[in-house]
Structure formats: structure tokens, C-alpha cells
Amino acid sequence: MKRTFELLIFTGAAGSSVHATTAAAAGTVAADGTAAPAAPSDGSVAVASSAETVPAAGASAPHSPVDHGTASGARQGAKWQERVTALKALAAAQGLKIHDQGALVGPTPDTMMCDVEWPIDKIRLDSIILIAGSPTGDQLRDGIKVLKNRGHDVIVVVDALEGLTQLLPTLEKLNEQAVEMVVTGALKMLVTGNHLMVYRFPKADSTTTIAVFADIDKDDPLVLTMVRGAAPFKDMESFPGGFLNVQLESLPECAARELMEECFVNKDATGDHDKFTYKVAASDMQLIDVRSEPDRDERGHVVDHGFAWFIPPDKQVEVFAKLNAGDDAKEGSARFVRASELKGLELAFDHKKLFLAALARLGK
Structure with a gap:
């Protein structure tokens, strides 16, 4: 069966940081330990602006210079940008939708009654989401949580991430949660293939x-x-x-x-x-x-x-x-x-x- 893919690119200049607040009961706790706003009853997701967000203890810092002495660091430099460009070209050639992290913005309690189309509604519910760009560790973790709570399968394109060395702790935790990870060179066959292999754990x-x-x-x-x-x-x-x-x-x-x-x-x-x-x-x-x-x-x-x-x-x-x-x-x-x-x-x-x-x- 042909699967639908969409590309989500973090720009690194995010004006908002994703909270892991979903369609749970009112009074849930945000990542920083404070009481989070009640989640909307329609199952959409809420995003707090960066001005309202208090970093959690041990939160990811902005990207620092990459260590090119490691195997993972060797993928970095300007190459991650080349990979993002290649992903955009693949998306254009295959007719895939491209979103930025603003697509994760959903209705908040004070705007629920507005008659507008929420950005996250532009993402098809049955789509597999490819993630690339310049997220912080927190943005990557919380963004994937939002998408998975909405029912999406998520694939992280690791060689199209800026600051991969700094993201490794987050990626290791996501790997333990069975979040799939690939490199750009493998995506064309994945996106264009009619038959996909299914594995419970990542395979080399x-x-x-x-x-x-x-x-x-x-x-x-x-x-x-x-x-x-x-x-x-x-x-x-x-x-x-x-x-x-x-x-x-x-x-x-x-x-x-x-x-x-x-x-x-x-x-x-x-x-x-x-x-x-x-x-x-x-x-x-x-x-x-x-x-x-x-x-x-x-x-x-x-x-x-x-x-x-x-x-x-x-x-x-x-x-x-x-x-x-x-x-x-x-x-x-x-x-x-x-x-x-x-x-x-x-x-x-x-x-x-x-x-x-x-x-x-x-x-x-």
C-alpha cells in the first residue's frame, strides 16, 4: 500500500516551543513542572509561546559548534543544509507537503472558539512525518510527542539535522521509544516504494x-x-x-x-x-x-x-x-x-x- 509522507522542517528560529499537552484531562503538568493549560476537548494540541515557556531543568541549550572528531560529528558542517535541500527537492518531485514547526501550533483554551483552520490540521492524519532542520533537543522531543499523540508515525532524518552531536542524547532516548531514524540517501526508496518492511526495533x-x-x-x-x-x-x-x-x-x-x-x-x-x-x-x-x-x-x-x-x-x-x-x-x-x-x-x-x-x- 502506498503511504503518504509529509516533511516537517525546524528552522532553528522558532518563535514557539512545543508543549507536550494533548487531549488529556484538564490540569495536566507541563514539561517544566508547572500546571499546563487544560487541553482542548477536540483533541488538538496546544503550543506555548517562547515568552511563556520556562525551560525545564537540563533543557537543551542552543546549538554549539559541532565536534567533527566523532563519527556523528563528521556528518555536520554545511552538509546538513545540503541534506535539507535534497529533502526539499525530493518532496517537490514526489508532491509531498512541506511544513515548518509552526504546523504544530494548535488551538489553546482562549482561542478554541475561533472559527479558523489550525496549522496542524493541514497535516493529514494518515501521513508519516519526516523531520529535519534545526530543532533543539526539547523541540525535537516535544514535537515528536505531539505528532505521535495525534497518531502519526514519525521518521527523523538524522543527517539533515543541525548540531547532531548536541542532539545525540535526545535521539538516543527517541531510539529507545522506537522512533525510526534514517539518512537522506535512504529516503527516496522509502518514499517511492509500494511495499515497506516493518520492524519493531531499528535495524542496521x-x-x-x-x-x-x-x-x-x-x-x-x-x-x-x-x-x-x-x-x-x-x-x-x-x-x-x-x-x-x-x-x-x-x-x-x-x-x-x-x-x-x-x-x-x-x-x-x-x-x-x-x-x-x-x-x-x-x-x-x-x-x-x-x-x-x-x-x-x-x-x-x-x-x-x-x-x-x-x-x-x-x-x-x-x-x-x-x-x-x-x-x-x-x-x-x-x-x-x-x-x-x-x-x-x-x-x-x-x-x-x-x-x-x-x-x-x-x-x-
Whole structure:
């Protein structure tokens, strides 16, 4: 079933801060511990102006300079603004409504009788709300509470938030509440897809990458590289690899399959029995490292498991003869490079780390 998405962008210059007052009984308590105004009986939400709001103890301070030394901080600088621009472009292309935080303003007790359209009524009740921009921790927390109390599913676009490092404590609490979080690069498939996966808890994607070595008995071994045919890192040299088939295979099995799909494609295959020119066994895969930084892949939080295949010298001639790039690799781009040369080349993603770790495993 096609889902409806709408984009809510916090501007950072909010004239109002959201209270977590909803259609509860009169006399509820606001976030600062004071008595909150009675919530309207129609189920709308109330927002107090910033002049009326007393910050709660430990309330979020304005954004301070970002620490670029952390994995999360590395997403920041001007890049969050680029992500917001990309989100707006996606929304325009897909016909999604765009709101600012003023959309969370609802009727208050002294204005309930006014015959006006409240901003929050412009948001469809069945819409999934994408959140980005420059909220404080309090605004993010309270805004999501307002939306969820109204019945909305909420998705936070983490790499399109300003001051992500300062927001991490709030985001960690929201994560515990099963608030979904994605990155901009994953949204197009999410917004345009007709079928969505449903998970109770957040999931990281798992991939395998394989460093293939030949001439392993020499001081300067050969290493297999290929050129990526698709984004991200299109036209850059990389190692073969890909995503784990969840519930269907182990990580070594994934590594062997991906290696065959990207390096040993049989163009003359007549069926599954001869789809590959060479069979690689899962038992041939040696685990080298695991790289799990949240921003290592622009498509989402992808945990990569680095494997190595050290080609036995007696199999080397056959492997060379049957090598044929396919799948995500550009046709004809597979080649073996001396390790000494590869040290001076750029590789896609963080494959250089895997290369150096595998080289060390060989004792080179």
C-alpha cells in the first residue's frame, strides 16, 4: 500500500516551543513542572509561546559548534543544509507537503472558539512525518510527542539535522521509544516504494566486502579491484561485496556469493547450475575486520564485514582465466593490481582499511 509522507522542517528560529499537552484531562503538568493549560476537548494540541515557556531543568541549550572528531560529528558542517535541500527537492518531485514547526501550533483554551483552520490540521492524519532542520533537543522531543499523540508515525532524518552531536542524547532516548531514524540517501526508496518492511526495533544493514589476493607467496602480492558502476562512489575502484540476504545466509556465505556475482559471471549461463564461471566456497572466506561507523555509507547505517580470499597458488591460473566482472561492477573493469601500487590509490567507501588489514594478515 502506498503511504503518504509529509516533511516537517525546524528552522532553528522558532518563535514557539512545543508543549507536550494533548487531549488529556484538564490540569495536566507541563514539561517544566508547572500546571499546563487544560487541553482542548477536540483533541488538538496546544503550543506555548517562547515568552511563556520556562525551560525545564537540563533543557537543551542552543546549538554549539559541532565536534567533527566523532563519527556523528563528521556528518555536520554545511552538509546538513545540503541534506535539507535534497529533502526539499525530493518532496517537490514526489508532491509531498512541506511544513515548518509552526504546523504544530494548535488551538489553546482562549482561542478554541475561533472559527479558523489550525496549522496542524493541514497535516493529514494518515501521513508519516519526516523531520529535519534545526530543532533543539526539547523541540525535537516535544514535537515528536505531539505528532505521535495525534497518531502519526514519525521518521527523523538524522543527517539533515543541525548540531547532531548536541542532539545525540535526545535521539538516543527517541531510539529507545522506537522512533525510526534514517539518512537522506535512504529516503527516496522509502518514499517511492509500494511495499515497506516493518520492524519493531531499528535495524542496521549488514554487508560483506572481499579483498582478493593472488601471488600470496611474493613480497608484493596482487589485489583484485573493480570499478563501481552505480552510486555511491560510482566510477571509483573498490572491492567486490554487497548486502546480506537476511534470514537466508551466513556472512561467509554472503561473501562467497557476492564475490561470484561480481567477479565470475557466466554470460552464457543456461540456469543456476552454470551461472558462475568459478565456484567460491564460504569456507575460503577469512574474516579480517568489521567497520560500523554510522556515517560510513550514505545509504544508511551499514555494518560492513571485511573478508579476504587468499587464492591458493595452484588455483591462481584457473581463477585468472575465469575472472569476469558483473553485477554492480562495470563490465571489464576487474583487474589485479600490485599491493605497492594500490597503497597509493583511492578506494570506495572505507575499503582501504580492509586492504591494509588483510595485507597485514598476510604479513606483508
